[in-house]
Amino acid sequence: MQNFKLTLSYDGSRYKGWQKQGNTPDTIQAKLETILSRMLSQDVEIHGSGRTDAGVHARAQVCSFRAETDMDIDIMLTSLREHLPEDIGAVSLVKADARFHARLSCREKSYVYRIWNSDAPNVFERRYMYRFPDKLDFSAMEKAAELLKGEHDFTAFSSHRGNKSPVRRLKTLKIERFGDEVRFTFTGDGFLYNMVRILTGTLLDVGTHRLSPEDIPTIFASRSRQNAGFTAPAQGLILWDVKY
Amino acid sequence: MQNFKLTLSYDGSRYKGWQKQGNTPDTIQAKLETILSRMLSQDVEIHGSGRTDAGVHARAQVCSFRAETDMDIDIMLTSLREHLPEDIGAVSLVKADARFHARLSCREKSYVYRIWNSDAPNVFERRYMYRFPDKLDFSAMEKAAELLKGEHDFTAFSSHRGNKSPVRRLKTLKIERFGDEVRFTFTGDGFLYNMVRILTGTLLDVGTHRLSPEDIPTIFASRSRQNAGFTAPAQGLILWDVKY
Numbered sequence A, B: 001m002q003n004f005k006l007t008l009s010y011d012g013s014r015y016k017g018w019q020k021q022g023n024t025p026d027t028i029q030a031k032l033e034t035i036l037s038r039m040l041s042q043d044v045e046i047h048g049s050g051r052t053d054a055g056v057h058a059r060a061q062v063c064s065f066r067a068e069t070d071m072d073i074d075i076m077l078t079s080l081r082e083h084l085p086e087d088i089g090a091v092s093l094v095k096a097d098a099r100f101h102a103r104l105s106c107r108e109k110s111y112v113y114r115i116w117n118s119d120a121p122n123v124f125e126r127r128y129m130y131r132f133p134d135k136l137d138f139s140a141m142e143k144a145a146e147l148l149k150g151e152h153d154f155t156a157f158s159s160h161r162g163n164k165s166p167v168r169r170l171k172t173l174k175i176e177r178f179g180d181e182v183r184f185t186f187t188g189d190g191f192l193y194n195m196v197r198i199l200t201g202t203l204l205d206v207g208t209h210r211l212s213p214e215d216i217p218t219i220f221a222s223r224s225r226q227n228a229g230f231t232a233p234a235q236g237l238i239l240w241d242v243k244y
Helices: A028-040 A073-083 A138-148 A195-207 A215-222 B028-040 B073-083 B138-148 B195-207 B215-222
Strands: A002-010 A057-067 A088-096 A108-116 A150-153 A167-178 A181-188 A237-243 B002-010 B057-067 B088-096 B108-116 B150-153 B167-178 B181-188 B237-243
Touching: A002 A028, A028 A057, A028 A073, A028 A088, A073 A088, A108 A195, A138 A167, A138 A195, A138 A215, A167 A195, A181 A195, A195 A215, A195 A237, B002 B028, B028 B057, B028 B073, B028 B088, B073 B088, B108 B195, B138 B167, B138 B195, B138 B215, B167 B195, B181 B195, B195 B215, B195 B237
Parallel strands: A057 A237, B057 B237
Antiparallel strands: A002 A057, A002 A088, A108 A181, A108 A237, A150 A167, A167 A181, B002 B057, B002 B088, B108 B181, B108 B237, B150 B167, B167 B181
């Protein structure tokens, strides 16, 4: 059995997220498994670096799968590109070490959240940004970002329910402005369910003075979702990079 | 009667072009006239700087219209933005001199044609570029561009039929590469029907050695459409700028 590492970009607009759900064909994983299984004439099971929610995009999602095949790797990639729908792109395909697993081997992930901070329209990128025209206090957001970084129990900043540890390390949280676009970049060893979208909503609430940077430690301590900011919509979120 | 100058951006993907056609609501002009007429409670007739074909986009199309109204201009713009569909954006709206006419007063236009010159996918901009992965000879394309520039009878490079003069002045034709993207920018006092798309197809045919730069003068002289290159698809074309 050969192990493969596949890097994908996708426009998540019309999908119910990464993970397969019963017989729904409208998930990225289901689409991929169907195409690869047909292409390689065997049942192919795919492991992603992690799930992305309905409507979330990926610039470079990584996944791994095993298959019994002697097909040339370049021909495999070309054929995969031919079969994928136009909103899922195969960026690269390489043979991987037998121990490589897209989720278990993952060391670091980056997410980017894109905000269109203007009254003026942006018709060409409207599917990939969240339109939020309110004036933002960057100095307050920078202060909040400093307090959000580091290792914390992120229970208050997630919709996570379960037995897994809610402690994560947010390595960097970068706030940038490019003209009318505001971009938050989150890098960490892992993220809880909805964590990036709630961190984004919290930063925007700080930027509009609905919350203050001083509230951040209290929100962490409360471990209560209702104290953090709103959940920013899926369409502005992009899985940017996965490191191994 | 007040005269207005409105600048629009639009994603042309789902429209049958700029110009209204009978009762089809799926043209930009028809959509706009319906919205403005309703907003201002009168029949509003809109003049664009020129038509764009089905599927062609605009970064800054300019149009003009007259209306009897004392509505505040900022409120008019906000209200227009609220009523427009998400693939048509009102960039700006200003009061114009009574003599201003978006088509008749137009002095210069720029079009950009975007080409995705790679086997790798570009899922996020797929609607706004033409995927053309063949290797391109830039030096040959530059030579052809030099010969295309200037004042010529562009009959061979258009699907134009009619009594209007086929002579146009192509002021600049810029070829640029940004990573895997190739961009042609055309500036001129006016363009014949399909001219930018046929010039683009001709440049690509030169880039792939189906035509040579030396063929350009012969194609001009022939005044025959069949001697020029193919008509590049609408989706890569963007009306970039209109000058008055």
